[in-house]
Amino acid sequence: MSIPLRWQLSDVVTGEPVTECMEIDGLFADRVFPVEPVHERYTLLDCAPSGPLRAAIDGDGPAWLANVVAAGAHVPGRPIAERCPPDCYDCYRIGEEMLDVRVVGYRPAPGGAGRFDIDLEGHRRDEDHNAGGTVAPDVAGYRLSMWGDGTGAETPLGECRVVDGLFRERPEVWPPGPPVTLRGCRPGLIGHLELHWAHVRVDGTVHRPAWESRIFGKVVATGPSAFGDGLVDVTLDGPVSVPLAANEREIWDVWRAGGPDGPNRWAGLDRSGRYLWVRAAAFHRVPTPDRPAGTVYHLDGRHVTDYDGFFCAIGEAINGPGGWFGGDLFWLHENAATGDGGATPGFTLVWHDSEVARTHLVAGYDRKSWQEAVTFDELVAVLGRDGVRVELR
Template sequence: MSFPLRWRLLDEGTGATIIDCTDIEGLFVDRVFPREPLYERYTLLSCAPSGPLLAAIDGTGPTWFGNFVVEGAHVPGRPASERCEDQCRECFENTEELLDVRVVGHRPARDGSGLLDIDLEGHRRDDDNNRGGTIAPPVVGYRLFAWSTANGSSEETPAGGCRDIAGLFHQRPDIWPPGPPLTLLGCRRRLSGSFEAELAHVRVDGTAHTMGWGQRVIGSVVATRPSTLGDDLVDVMLDARIPEPMATNDRPLWDMWRAGGPAEPNLWAKLDRSDRYLWVRAAAVHRSHAPDKPAGTVSHLDGRYVTDFDAFFCAIGEAVNGPGGWFGGDLFWLHENAATGDGGATPGFRMIWHNSEVARTHLVPGYDRKSWLPAVTFDDLVRYLTEDGVQLELR
């Protein structure tokens, strides 16, 4: 029996094929990723609150204020009154962002300073600084800033300062822990030595689509064994792990794209938002890179199922490039494709957004607990598209 080759390792430096294989044990795992963040309690010690933090304590403002930035007041040797106005390395490395934060309590500071100890609940942005949040930076006190989310926009507002922060710097579980050691199953030749490789998904037509940084393979061959997939095939065991493995129940999505992609539009509509995000990601990996359609081409966006941010990208991808098409997955790529092209549509194209009232109803101001930022609204998307030259008609 002949088994299809589904995956390919490409040398990161040259792009040359290192090896093809039928499957990869350790790429799909029985977990859900990324893991939901842990909500934690932090205490601002000897704090002098101001602005929205003071309002949360005295009852004149809400106790919830979205995101919260703590910035090292100064490093030893720098005057305490001096704040670097540029985005210097020291400032960046001594800053932490807390997400979805609310005030849950306060009391007089235990040090007798006349200031307050203030309890917050929220969680730390996992890709921020200070050795992954495990080690407190070498600073003397912290400046505090709240990110206002009023009217759907973000604005940094000073919120006072504190001597120290309890509960922030400690070891945490990985939000997206790496997978187990990999085994390349059903390889047609042996492999040895060490390598740094990009992983590519091979479709039935033989085209290979690189997966991205989170699925790179860096390591060495540990052992080789005969494969149960065929007498002339081998399995290659590695000490490498996938940095961001995929969940087993996402495998049918990749199998569909391997077989040629979605055969009709709106197959994503029955998915929840997390899986719609994965749909857009798969569409990005498998995009065709065909020339932009001629000027004057009209795209029709089916808006019946645009009930969240990721659904919009599923729908606009299919409006421009057909079932399973991609036209960006975030605001950066939406702008790049609409304003500069190379996404399937010549800039200045006309798009008719059918059933736009669905998105107007669902994409409203608020706090988005997927991006941990103010929600992107229907009005935002309309403004971004029109500012980038799209001739948008709402129906």
């Protein structure tokens, strides 16, 4: 049996396969995941600080404030304190979040009255509101709060009139890549194309992404391909809409060849690689019926030194090498409590060498997810609440 070409391309409207090719130049961007954020400078203008923010400028507390949320009210024209009570969340639906924030300077505000202009350093969460963060909302001011400091609580920080530097144009996190070339392609592509790509294993199994996967552009060149007689290289004048990360390529190569050939093939990866391993496992998952109720699963905990390592390990414990059983707390809950992840709810999980995770998964701030770290005890508690009998060894 001949080995199928690696990528299948389908029409975005009809869903019908259009062609196959061996490589897609431009699909794997020359970036790594996660994208390291650019730290920015913000200024809270005319700010009345309270709580940890007040302590930071007084020198009575740390300058680091974890994540800061600036929530603006819908009704402009009156001071925040006069508009609605502190617990009125309906008035504060416009919110922007600044991550890993540190106070780097302050001075009295021109208006006086105990108010300050306070300089912060941090970075903005990309998926926030207001035209992608470029347009300041029509509000009279912002209520400030802090979370992510390991306490599990949201702490008031006071209020300010303006957050200068937060609402502006920024470079794209994933800038458009180069024009695409389909290498080793079946001939016959002409004109303007809008295609979805899918990954094909050597056994012919086709995996289609759940996220945006368009390739679009006009055919501008066609020529013989080095991949074999009868195949061509087709160059378009447009890019891949959402490229994959450069450090995903070698992981996807594992699934292209049929999947991991044994357990713990992810163990030597760093935290980012482990995240991408779980993503590849989810993408290439072939759903099977849940195993019978009462099944006992064994989790090899020797390499669970970080959050993403836990999901690599539990995926393999439930579904074998390269298996997936969630990649975050939401999907862990869905799979454990409701099934369809490979195990009938109410199963037993024997966690071997659990002390490794207990030592490494501790409270703090996670600079990969930019929020409070998920601890070993929290993972055990989540599993327990979802009916999993966890045996720690």
